[in-house]
Amino acid sequence: xxxxxxxxxxxxxxxxxxxxxxxxxxxxxxxxxxxxxxxxxxxxxxxxxxxxxxxxxxxxxxxxxxxxxxxxxxxxxxxxxxxxxxxxxxxxxxxxxxxxxxxxxxxxxxxxxxxxxxxxxxxxxxxxxxxxxxxxxxxxxxxxxxxxxxxxxxxxxxxxxxxxxxxxxxxxxxxxxxxxxxxxxxxxxxxxxxxxxxxxxxxxxxxxxxxxxxxxxxxxxxxxxxxxxxxxxxxxxxxxxxxxxxxxxxxxxxxxxxxxxxxxxxxxxxxxxxxxxxxxxxxxxxxxxxxxxxxxxxxxxxxxxxxxxxxxxxxxxxxxxxxxxxxxxxxxxxxxxxxxxxxxxxxxxxxxxxxxxxxxxxxxxxxxxxxxxxxxxxxxxxxxxxxxxxxxxxxxxxxxxxxxxxxxxxxxxxxxxxxxxxxxxxxxxxxxxxxxxxxxxxxxxxxxxxxxxxxxxxxxxxxxxxxxxxxxxxxxxxxxxxxxxxxxxxxxxxxxxxxxxxxxxxxxxxxxx
Numbered sequence: 001x002x003x004x005x006x007x008x009x010x011x012x013x014x015x016x017x018x019x020x021x022x023x024x025x026x027x028x029x030x031x032x033x034x035x036x037x038x039x040x041x042x043x044x045x046x047x048x049x050x051x052x053x054x055x056x057x058x059x060x061x062x063x064x065x066x067x068x069x070x071x072x073x074x075x076x077x078x079x080x081x082x083x084x085x086x087x088x089x090x091x092x093x094x095x096x097x098x099x100x101x102x103x104x105x106x107x108x109x110x111x112x113x114x115x116x117x118x119x120x121x122x123x124x125x126x127x128x129x130x131x132x133x134x135x136x137x138x139x140x141x142x143x144x145x146x147x148x149x150x151x152x153x154x155x156x157x158x159x160x161x162x163x164x165x166x167x168x169x170x171x172x173x174x175x176x177x178x179x180x181x182x183x184x185x186x187x188x189x190x191x192x193x194x195x196x197x198x199x200x201x202x203x204x205x206x207x208x209x210x211x212x213x214x215x216x217x218x219x220x221x222x223x224x225x226x227x228x229x230x231x232x233x234x235x236x237x238x239x240x241x242x243x244x245x246x247x248x249x250x251x252x253x254x255x256x257x258x259x260x261x262x263x264x265x266x267x268x269x270x271x272x273x274x275x276x277x278x279x280x281x282x283x284x285x286x287x288x289x290x291x292x293x294x295x296x297x298x299x300x301x302x303x304x305x306x307x308x309x310x311x312x313x314x315x316x317x318x319x320x321x322x323x324x325x326x327x328x329x330x331x332x333x334x335x336x337x338x339x340x341x342x343x344x345x346x347x348x349x350x351x352x353x354x355x356x357x358x359x360x361x362x363x364x365x366x367x368x369x370x371x372x373x374x375x376x377x378x379x380x381x382x383x384x385x386x387x388x389x390x391x392x393x394x395x396x397x398x399x400x401x402x403x404x405x406x407x408x409x410x411x412x413x414x415x416x417x418x419x420x421x422x423x424x425x426x427x428x429x430x431x432x433x434x435x436x437x438x439x440x441x442x443x444x445x446x447x448x449x450x451x452x453x454x455x456x457x458x459x460x461x462x463x464x465x466x467x468x469x470x471x472x473x474x475x476x477x478x479x480x481x482x483x484x485x486x487x488x489x490x491x492x493x494x495x496x497x498x499x500x501x502x503x504x505x506x507x508x509x510x511x512x513x
Contacts, residue, residue, distance in 0.1 A: 011129065011177065015137035016144060018173025019123050023141060023341075024148030025088065025166040026116060029053070029095050031263040031333070032152050032160060046252040046384070047377050052106055054370040056113025061363035061370075064121055069357075076122045076359060078175060084115030085171045089164030091115075117366070119170065124362030126177050127348050135300055135345040136281055142341040143274025146267040153264040229353055232420045236350065239412025240343055240365060241372035242403050246311075247336040248376020249400035250329050252384055253318075262330035269334030273310060277303040277338070301417045304342050308408050311335025315401030318394065329397070340369065346417070349424035376400070430455075433500045440500075441484045450477050454490065455497050 030050055038048045064072060074080070091112035127134045152160060281299045314331030343365060351361035383396050430452070438448040446467075453463045464474040487493045 012133045012137045012140070014173050014176055015127060015129075015134070016140035018126075018170050018177075019138065020141035020144030020148060021166040021170035021173065022116070022119055022123065023145035025092070025163055025170070027145055027149035027267070027337070028152035028160065028163055028166075029091070029112060031149070031266065032095070032157070045381050047381075049108060050251065051374055051377050052109030053113045053116075054374050056109045057117040058367050058370050058374070060114040060117035061121070061367045064118070064363045065360060072357070072359065075118060076125070081119065081122060081171050081174065084119050085167040087111045087115040088119075088167040092163035093161050095160045095163065115167075117363075119167070119174075120366060121359040121362050122174060123170075124347070124351070124358035124360075126174055128351065128358040129177060134348050136278065138341055138345045138348070139274055139277040139281065139303065142277070142338060143271045146270035146274065146337075150264055150267040153267055229420075229423060232416055232423075233350055233354060235412045235416050236346060236420060237364060237368040239407040240368040241375075242407035242411055243336070243339055243343075244369040244372025244374075245376035245379070246372075246400040246404040246407075247333070248373040248378075249380040249383075249396050249403070250332050250336070251373070251377055252380035253329055253396045253400070263333070265330040266333040266337065269310070269331060270337050273307065273334060273338040274341075276306060277342075280306065298418050298421050300342070300345060300421060301414050304339070304417055305414060307335055307339035307342050308404070309335075310338060311404055312401065315397060315404070318397045332397075332400070343369065346420070349421050352424040352427045353420055355427075376403075429501060433497050436500045436503075437485065437497060443481065443484060447477050447481050447484070450474065451481060454478060454481065455494060457490070 030053075038045045064075065067075065088111070091108060094108040094111065127137065148166060152163060280302045311332055312335070314328045314333070314335055316328075317331065318328030344362075347361045347365035348358065350356065350365065351358040354361075356364075380396050380400075383399070387395070434448070434452045434455070437443070438451060443451060449467060450463055453466065458466070460475040460478060461471050463469075463478075464471040467474065482488060482493065485493060485496055487496055
């Protein structure tokens with residue numbers, strides 16, 4: 001068990017460091033403060049480069065969603081990932097030179113936006129290998145990203161050329177996770193279902209026979225349950241959009257303050273946020289392992305609250321802290337960045353709760369977030385344009401604060417957060433139980449496919465229709481499952497699964513001590 005735990009710890013470190021390198025690159029590009037506004041007649045349009053980068057990023061996510069599964073796997077292959085890294089290095093060189101307008105700015109958005117979107121989608125699949133440790137890796141990467149971005153917020157613009165190193169390190173870490181996926185596949189056995197695809201290869205070989213894994217519909221059986229899950233997903237995406245819009249508003253609020261070092265303050269605060277978040281996750285891990293968070297507060301929901309508290313504190317102190325050399329908008333940015341990493345962890349849970357390819361879950365989540373930021377930048381510029389000349393547009397900050405508060409209280413509340421997280425944990429535990437029974441009792445590939453359906457009470461006829469086999473074949477496999485597991489019917493098989501579930505949770509609790 002100690003060896004397995006050591007392997008898991010190494011995997012978490014690689015996930016955190018690799019994802020932090022990509023996020024540190026993006027934070028540096030977005031918030032280094034060297035991009036000037038673009039003059040549109042007599043009006044100065046703030047943050048045009050960010051707007052263009054996000055537009056290309058969203059376009060790449062949309063294309064990823066409309067691609068066929070085979071085309072999506074090809075787009076996330078190892079060879080193309082390294083091509084994306086080369087484009088991001090070019091983007092870093094362009095970011096080192098302030099652009100005014102026109103083709104250079106648009107090209108910068110293209111060579112940064114599309115490659116970063118595809119690399120993030122690949123990281124979505126990589127985090128699926130992390131299991132329950134994925135949230136820990138994501139929040140650890142927040143602090144590391146802040147540390148990596150901090151020098152580029154303080155050094156001269158020419159130093160941004162060195163940013164190209166970060167995507168290289170990110171892709172190297174991504175490819176280094178491939179052995180863990182192969183080890184997981186070997187542990188399952190050659191006659192078992194294919195696991196999540198390895199980063200760098202990112203999908204089983206096309207020649208391999210596709211095998212049915214535990215699906216979302218195996219766990220959430222009724223139409224009402226599926227509708228509730230879809231409702232929670234839509235609320236999460238709506239809240240994500242509004243949180244992004246609040247950030248976009250603040251990016252056009254007193255943009256001159258960026259040159260005064262407020263971005264560096266934000267990165268430092270992000271590091272402290274990451275440390276506090278990891279402490280909250282560590283404090284709640286044992287209780288969550290023991291009871292599935294049924295009797296205690298979900299620690300990730302507490303981190304969600306912490307990010308919103310930091311963000312709202314910045315809104316409240318925007319008019320006050322400027323005179324003390326700590327712009328309130330720097331605190332807002334730190335809260336937003338912390339919140340964005342919490343949302344990344346939630347995108348992973350969305351993937352589990354809805355049975356989505358993690359790459360598609362990342363595409364949906366980041367598209368909502370970035371579309372919100374784009375809307376906030378455009379509307380914020382419009383609000384600034386109608387302000388009297390020379391007046392600080394505090395109304396922009398007020399609207400941003402109200403938007404974030406509305407999203408937290410009415411769109412995606414802590415109760416919704418916990419409900420979606422709980423469903424994801426249920427899917428995780430059910431999948432582990434099925435894997436444990438199949439491995440312990442040496443079930444065949446087909447028996448492993450039938451097991452989750454049997455545990456959810458599907459009749460032989462229903463199992464046959466879902467797996468496109470005859471009813472007699474389905475019932476034969478059920479009898480073999482009963483024989484191998486030493487059970488005498490469906491209820492005893494369910495009782496065995498409950499015993500396996502308790503054993504898994506006890507093991508998690510002992511490891512977390």
